[in-house]
Amino acid sequence: MSTYGIKFPGKVFSGDGSLSELTGIVKDHGARNVCVLTDQGIFGCGLLNGPLSYIKEAGVEPFVINDCPREPSAYAVKDYYDRLKAQQADLLVAVGGGSVIDMTKILSVALTNDDLVKDLRAPGAIVNPSVPMVAVPTTSGTGAEATANAIFLYPEEDLKVGIVSEKMIPDCVILDVSLTCGLPAGLTASTGVDALCHAMESYISTLTNPFCKMLALEAIRLICGNIVTVYRDGGNRAAREAMQLGSFYAGLCLTTSSTVAVHALSYPLGGKYHIPHGVSNAILLPHVMDLNMDCCREAYTEIAPYMLPDADATDKEKWPEAVVDYLYTLMNVLDIPQSLQEFGVHPEDVDYLTDNAVKVERLLLKNPKKLTRDEIKGVYQKLLK
Ligand SMILES: NC(=O)c1ccc[n+]([C@@H]2O[C@H](COP(=O)([O-])OP(=O)(O)OC[C@H]3O[C@@H](n4cnc5c(N)ncnc54)[C@H](O)[C@@H]3O)[C@@H](O)[C@H]2O)c1
Ligand SMILES: [Fe+2]
Numbered sequence: 422m423s424t425y426g427i428k429f430p431g432k433v434f435s436g437d438g439s440l441s442e443l444t445g446i447v448k449d450h451g452a453r454n455v456c457v458l459t460d461q462g463i464f465g466c467g468l469l470n471g472p473l474s475y476i477k478e479a480g481v482e483p484f485v486i487n488d489c490p491r492e493p494s495a496y497a498v499k500d501y502y503d504r505l506k507a508q509q510a511d512l513l514v515a516v517g518g519g520s521v522i523d524m525t526k527i528l529s530v531a532l533t534n535d536d537l538v539k540d541l542r543a544p545g546a547i548v549n550p551s552v553p554m555v556a557v558p559t560t561s562g563t564g565a566e567a568t569a570n571a572i573f574l575y576p577e578e579d580l581k582v583g584i585v586s587e588k589m590i591p592d593c594v595i596l597d598v599s600l601t602c603g604l605p606a607g608l609t610a611s612t613g614v615d616a617l618c619h620a621m622e623s624y625i626s627t628l629t630n631p632f633c634k635m636l637a638l639e640a641i642r643l644i645c646g647n648i649v650t651v652y653r654d655g656g657n658r659a660a661r662e663a664m665q666l667g668s669f670y671a672g673l674c675l676t677t678s679s680t681v682a683v684h685a686l687s688y689p690l691g692g693k694y695h696i697p698h699g700v701s702n703a704i705l706l707p708h709v710m711d712l713n714m715d716c717c718r719e720a721y722t723e724i725a726p727y728m729l730p731d732a733d734a735t736d737k738e739k740w741p742e743a744v745v746d747y748l749y750t751l752m753n754v755l756d757i758p759q760s761l762q763e764f765g766v767h768p769e770d771v772d773y774l775t776d777n778a779v780k781v782e783r784l785l786l787k788n789p790k791k792l793t794r795d796e797i798k799g800v801y802q803k804l805l806k
Contacts, residue, residue, distance in 0.1 A: 425630035427677040428587055430556070430567060435596040435666065437658065440471050443514070443555065446593050447479035450553055452512035455483040456505055458525045459516045460491060463559055466603055472516050472557060484508050489521045492691065492698065495541050495573040495582070498524070502531050502538045513554045515591075516600070518612065519563030519698065522556050523571035526589040529554040541573060547586040556591040559600045561651075561664040562612025562699050564619055564672020566594045572698075579693035579777070590676070596669055598662040606652055609664075610755035611699030613648045616668035618702045620644065622681045623674035625713065625720045626787045633678040634723075636670040642727040643667030645747075652755055682792060683709045685784040686800060689777035696764045703757040707748035708800050714741060716790035721745070761804045768805045771798055 434442040447455055455476050459469055464487040476483045486504060490497050505513075505528055515525035529551035531537045537546040556566035565571070569590050570583045604612070620640035623633050644667040647660040654660070683705050690701035710717070721741035725732050732743055752759075766774070775798040779785070785792060 427632045430594045431592040433594045440597040443475035444478040455512045456510040457514045458486045460489045516557045518560035519565040522565040526571040553592045555593040557595045560612040561668040562615040567672030614703035615699035616671045619671035623678035626678045628678040638727045640667040640670040645728045681788040685781035686778045
């Protein structure tokens with residue numbers, strides 16, 4: 422590591438009731454054509470009522486798109502671009518999980534860089550500043566409200582690809598716990614583990630640095646101290662608030678460091694088998710951290726007091742093993758599937774998965790341990806027994 426930097430969203434509001442800040446945000450931007458984006462699941466829960474009424478309090482009648490796709494394909498973007506372009510939107514408000522926030526992020530730059538919509542991966546296509554955007558996360562997992570990435574599926578390649586531009590970092594973020602309290606238990610668990618992956622992976626990444634470490638340790642403390650509580654008692658507002666902050670901090674870590682092998686091995690599982698992002702990461706996390714053990718003993722020892730506040734201080738040399746044991750136990754407690762076979766993956770798919778994981782060099786090169794093809798294959802084999 423030599424120099425390092427960090428990037429934050431323009432303004433972040435947090436705390437129970439912070440959703441009301443939307444009124445002032447709309448006024449401050451002088452916005453007339455506000456577009457609110459969400460998906461059918463969130464719309465069906467009535468979660469849009471609050472945001473819409475706060476926008477209306479600013480004297481603006483918002484335009485609503487309520488059918489954003491889950492884990493979107495790159496080819497879905499054009500339809501939403503056309504709808505927004507016709508509205509001449511001057512402020513975008515994403516109310517949703519990573520899927521809605523990513524769609525809104527790419528639209529925020531596509532609307533001002535029109536060629537982007539023809540090919541999201543075109544190099545140098547994002548030049549002009551984005552349409553201002555507010556992110557209101559309803560899951561505590563992806564940290565997409567903080568990051569410069571938006572992730573899209575290329576179905577013909579069975580591949581998920583991250584489009585990266587600092588211009589996609591939201592201008593405003595609202596972390597209001599009331600938006601996450603109704604998240605079902607299974608999604609609470611898997612999205613929460615995604616946030617834990619971001620914190621742990623960015624901590625051990627070759628890009629790690631003091632900014633990342635400070636945020637990652639606090640994220641680990643908040644997530645590990647509350648994830649089982651929110652899984653069992655989704656209405657616990659204090660625990661939900663802790664998860665929301667932990668997930669946001671872990672997202673910030675990604676703007677200064679990176680994910681590593683957990684996310685790399687996860688991409689083929691999302692790309693071809695459509696296993697939700699949080700679920701595939703959760704299945705992989707203990708196994709990959711176990712595999713990384715010999716290169717991460719120091720990092721795991723630093724993480725242990727935040728993850729396991731009751732760890733025996735006299736047994737410090739065993740902390741790395743305790744960290745990995747905790748991860749295996751946590752996935753059991755959260756009822757995370759132990760086998761990929763449940764998702765229609767078969768033992769004969771192992772070479773396909775390995776070949777595609779090996780291609781995710783962008784992340785594997787930042788893993789602290791240089792993983793061989795056989796080591797990667799071994800992880801998938803363990804998960805297909
Ligand atoms: N941009 C990034 O930095 C980044 C990082 C990690 C993952 N991702 C991407 O984010 C996507 C996954 O996002 P996610 O895990 O947040 O899930 P999601 O946005 O796909 O949502 C999953 C489901 O949960 C429902 N839901 C969301 N919030 C709810 C609530 N409060 N109450 C009831 N239902 C609710 C949605 O309707 C949806 O059906 C993937 O496409 C992944 O690749 C992006
Ligand atoms: Fe992730």
